[in-house]
Amino acid sequence: MDTEEFRRYGTDMVNYIADYYDTLRSRLPTPDVQEGYLRKLIPEQAPTEAESYDDVKKDLEDVIMKGVLHWRSPHFHGYIGIAGSFPALIGDMLVGALSSNSFSWVSNPASTELEVCMMDWLGQMLNLPEEFLFSSGGKGGGVIQRTADDSVLVAIIAARSRSIRQHKDMTPGQTLDKLVAYTSEEAHSCIKKAAQLALVTIRNLPTDANFSLRGETLAAAIKEDKSKGLIPFFLGASVGTTSTIAIDNLCELGPICERENMWMHIDGAYAGSAAICPELRYVINGVEYSTSFCLNPHKWLHVNKSCSAMWVKNREFITEAFSVDVEYLKNHKLHGDTTMPDYRNWQIQLSRPFTSLKVWFVLRMFGVKGLQDRIRKDVTLAKEFETLVLGDDRFEIVAEVNLGVVCFKLKGDNGLNRELSKRINDDRRVYLTPSISKGVFFLRFVVTVHNIESSDVTYAWSVIQEQADLLLKSQVNAAS
């Protein structure tokens, strides 16, 4: 494909995408396919000869879209949403076109430099303590990881390295057998998985009535483990758990971690972004105690995937664990005398895309106010949905609604709610994912898609009520 063809087909794809968004409400969000559907629709082998753009495009609807779950649909209310926006898409096109690898300053100076600035911009928007910013001139700073999973894995590996260095009287394996990490039983699976991959024990601690991890619970666990000769070294705290968007009590947990010389990592993947609104800044109160803090702009700041923003107070903890020095990476004018971070030493992978470029497009084209407005709109819509739920006395709210997610259920047992969840998704007009906390199965209504309106909220509620009617009637019939 030459550049003239790229102009034509690229423009065609831009219009296909615009049409897709314009007509998203006319598609059911949930596909109706069985496992193995796609293999029957395409050849068993790659084509020998080149096919045309039109050949591929012809199959888009019949092969691909047929089996897509439409995460950008205003009728998609599952999981935690993924942010996306047109400014991000346009920035991303340029990221792809430049196709650079920014593992060191010299390998693409603009990328490292813009990342440093964007991480400071974002940090200021969140009103993070100065010490997390490059502009403070201290040891802190930010880095774009790809996902919150990468961020917490980087944190726990760095914390593990620090602990091993602090216990020179033991072999690494002996230390490892004694290290204990903590998180709440409500925390995202990535924290548990990071511990599993780092080969350290993790304890999933119980939470209070608001699904929040409290200081006294952590303190008791630490005391118990220390009495067994174990070494508490890491807390994975949550700002916005996956299930109920609960917020751990950072102001209680932080001082305990400080006292115990433990690394406190905060996973604020979704909810952390709310802190750009002054009235919601409280969600990260206590961040000043953390060793590292992460949120995903690809979750609620309209940067599309993948973009996880991670800040640390002391970048040396990271670089000591993640540096590997080899000659072909040393082609750096100022090696050993650099003020710019060599980001390859802040992460798992050597290679890294120019992600800061799309962050720059988003922050400029929305402006801080624009991003605040979007978050406030989502919170308002969630509150609207909560009001609808509260207006139907067959239903109840499961967790306090503070941000863009509503956890609710039919009054009744788990079986009833599992059946409701199944019926709603089988119906296919709206997509919800259920969850379970403290043994209670419930449904979740998530607001994150950029073009969702109040009418989409009432539409979803009407579908849910309709399915609840049918379910409850069928139960009455079965009982009579």
Place this chain on the structure above:
Amino acid sequence: MDTEEFRRYGTDMVNYIADYYDTLRSRLPTPDVQEGYLRKLIPEQAPTEAESYDDVKKDLEDVIMKGVLHWRSPHFHGYIGIAGSFPALIGDMLVGALSSNSFSWVSNPASTELEVCMMDWLGQMLNLPEEFLFSSGGKGGGVIQRTADDSVLVAIIAARSRSIRQHKDMTPGQTLDKLVAYTSEEAHSCIKKAAQLALVTIRNLPTDANFSLRGETLAAAIKEDKSKGLIPFFLGASVGTTSTIAIDNLCELGPICERENMWMHIDGAYAGSAAICPELRYVINGVEYSTSFCLNPHKWLHVNKSCSAMWVKNREFITEAFSVDVEYLKNHKLHGDTTMPDYRNWQIQLSRPFTSLKVWFVLRMFGVKGLQDRIRKDVTLAKEFETLVLGDDRFEIVAEVNLGVVCFKLKGDNGLNRELSKRINDDRRVYLTPSISKGVFFLRFVVTVHNIESSDVTYAWSVIQEQADLLLKSQVNAAS
């Protein structure tokens, strides 16, 4: 930005990208900026109010392009190149627009299903043994990781888990203290880093005169370590080392790994792709012995970043190490009775983009022949460059030229060649990165950009000769 504006600005960006490619030869590949240049050019804080697309675009040249190292320039010959192509860019636009998260089948059926098919297509193109393909109906299969770094880290963690399970008489830490991984001293840093992050010892073994790791070297190391009571468990073999594109002797190494019950992972990030050409298939001869094998379509198969293809013979080794079961991920019609892989259990991260979609665009729009032609063209151009080097008796070739990279140097010491490397890059007309193997410093000429022509090769050589002339003259002058 509404959809009408997206049509306008998206089209504008398509044309900006086309213009960029059309005029790439008129840009110097290497930027001329000092560390910290960018912070001086942009505000200290994110804008409060939204700015227009035109505002952002106005800054593209003055802020961003000013500091970009142009990896897509036909005068860029550094590192190992990154593939890119217009079909990949167009596919990527749709990936971004759909903005899905394909961690399980149900979270986007089309994504998982297409990935299964694309990994089989690619595997067939490489003539991989059947047992690596899903279509065999066995335990093998492929997955798209993001980078070769992820692939080798996944492999070493899975191997470590397997070893720990095999030594139930010891604690995980005790086993860990005894595990030994091996790789060659020429291997990519990601193998060494993976061992560091997995907290296992790694030995960097010496290579033969062709920079290739040989069986007897590995066998001797294993014997030595076993005599110390250590547990050899993993070999990170290279098909195409970073420095000289050397290929380890898989047919010697493989049987040793089999006999010793060691995991053999092959990192074929760049060179592995050559195997789609029958006459170059030899580069992966011995792949049948491997437990896992990886190559990056984003390096030489014209899929832009990030796309690392990884195959395993037994996917259970991976999923046993990488599964974390939590309720909110169980919303799967066929949970526990599924034929499709839940790819979240094959990798570090929970989240994953719909990368197979751009692979599908590329494989169809190039066709197997088109991709073979590109690889053959790059090999031919590298041979042309080698001929030019051999025609100038001040220079010598450092390593056998089989693929798209030429390692060469001035006859003379490391200091002379360091100076030549510095002068070429300071000159800025072409970009090369040097390397060092067996103590010898040399330059590398890499061919990977899709639109490079024979005239670009002769141009680069003329710049190199010109700088060599100046350098050698200045030395004569200094001596006289």
